[in-house]
Amino acid sequence: MSDAGAVRVAFFGLLGSGNLGNHGSFEALLAFLRTRHPDFEISCVCSGPDEFERQYGIPAVAITWYQAHGPGRSRLDSVARKAFGKIADLVRMPRLLRAYDVVIVPGMGVFETTLRMRPWGWPYAQFLMALSAKLVGTKTAFVNVGANVAHERSLRWLFTSTARLASFRSYRDDYSRDSMQKMGVDTSRDDVYPDLAFALPEPVAPTSTVQQPPVVGLGVMTYYGTNADRSRADEVYAAYTAKIVEFARWLVDHGYRIRLVTGDPSDGSVVEAVDEDLRRTRPALVEDMLVIEPTETLGELMTQLAAVDIVVASRYHNVVAALKLSKPTISISYGTKSDILMEQMRLAEFRQSIQSLDVTRLIEQFSALEARATTLVPAMRARNAEFSAALDQQFDALSAALFGTDPVRRLAVDIEQGD
The missing domain is CATH 3.40.50.2000 (Glycogen Phosphorylase B;)
Structure with missing residues (x-):
């Protein structure tokens, strides 16, 4: 003390x-x-x-x-x-x-x-x-x-x-x-308990009366593989980045606006690869169809994702943030943790392994997800309510285990009992 x-x-x-x-x-x-x-x-x-x-x-x-x-x-x-x-x-x-x-x-x-x-x-x-x-x-x-x-x-x-x-x-x-x-x-x-990010406050989604093209939150990362991939790390990174660039081109060609999101400063190299490719191959579209705005916190990222319609993301906490907002999401998974999260949200069919990412299949998954979006969102909101309640229990347990008491809740009980 x-x-x-x-x-x-x-x-x-x-x-x-x-x-x-x-x-x-x-x-x-x-x-x-x-x-x-x-x-x-x-x-x-x-x-x-x-x-x-x-x-x-x-x-x-x-x-x-x-x-x-x-x-x-x-x-x-x-x-x-x-x-x-x-x-x-x-x-x-x-x-x-x-x-x-x-x-x-x-x-x-x-x-x-x-x-x-x-x-x-x-x-x-x-x-x-x-x-x-x-x-x-x-x-x-x-x-x-x-x-x-x-x-x-x-x-x-x-x-x-x-x-x-x-x-x-x-x-x-x-x-x-x-x-x-x-x-x-x-x-x-x-x-x-659920991931702690599910306890963060949800930002208010922006409203607009102007008709806009659908917006896709495309979450990217600098992926070099695991320890087992050290000898071919550059090859792994190049293959992943090329596939993300290919998918970004498809989105722009089909009328989708892209908001690039990241989770770590190192992800900037993939952002640059997408930006440079679209400026070279789609110069007439890139200014209107690509949005790049850096963020410093997960809360700022969630504010950005609140304005998108669908999310396709690699980093685990990009996926978590999207699901927290009940956004229809595809996970390009680099670990079991992302697969489990998608299963918990009953979106298991909308995931792929980052190691074997297939752009053709990704496009098929994207189209299927978009078609079912309105029916998936209510179920996602219900799961979010369950996650929030579970994390409240976690905080009770944490207070009891580490501090022996929860003074705020104890005060509330005392007032309620007239003590």
Whole structure:
């Protein structure tokens, strides 16, 4: 506890680096804390502290010594700094976490291997956080996180060791919980809830009396495959980008306006590829039929998607945002998590694997989805109501597990009972 007696909570994760999905999960939990526990002191330990502070006005520090001090003037100097940083973090992390009562990892795919990663990067940093917190008596909560079975021994050990050190764990789908169980973690006390993004407020859809062409939200990503694709990463990226460009041409040729959406700053290269191709091949159409507007938060992305009619997206949280808004959606899936989400929304037939993306089939799926849109939307709205209610239960459980009480709800009960 701080001198003032307030509970000190730190968020921990890849925040401040521009990933909209990570920020959306954080924003949902931030709203929960500010609503139900308004007196708590909130900080962040993240990968981009300066940018995070700029966006949210919340104090933040870097996860690692190397992030805090930056690279050296030469490659050799940078390598030396990284090596020193790994040693320095063994002392730095426990000292850092001693300042907090609770550390929360907000709903990211922190135990997933669906994209390329190195064990000594994020997985190691996450493990060191959990171990340090245990040593200094700070609680840790992994809230609505994603997982899959890691086949690399080093990753599996880091994931399972980190999970076992946590004070609280919940998952965003049964597959994630089952994956942790298969890797040897006791998940009998862990619960499953919908993705945290379903707790975000829904923006008001714009209204217009002017007849407009139908708008498609086309969500793109820089996809280089998984760890197994490292030797052919550029080939994987080029094949995916070419197919997205081909589909964008088809949309424009058939009278659809495209709003390109992303989920990470790195996705800009695919946006540029689509823009450059249409300017070269469809110069008379591109100005009126292509919209590109950068976003900084998942809330801003949802505001953009509120104005579209149909969504075709690759990034998981692009799909989540579209479904949250009850938009007819096609998922170009790079992981099981997207497939599960589409099944939960009863849209399983409107998905494809990113590894075997077929543009002809995508066009067929798009046409079928558009034809059935009016009948699908009411069912999606009903599922969203169920997700929202489930997340309210999650927040009750989180308050009880981490803080022992929910002061806002306790006050409401006391007033109702006349106490």
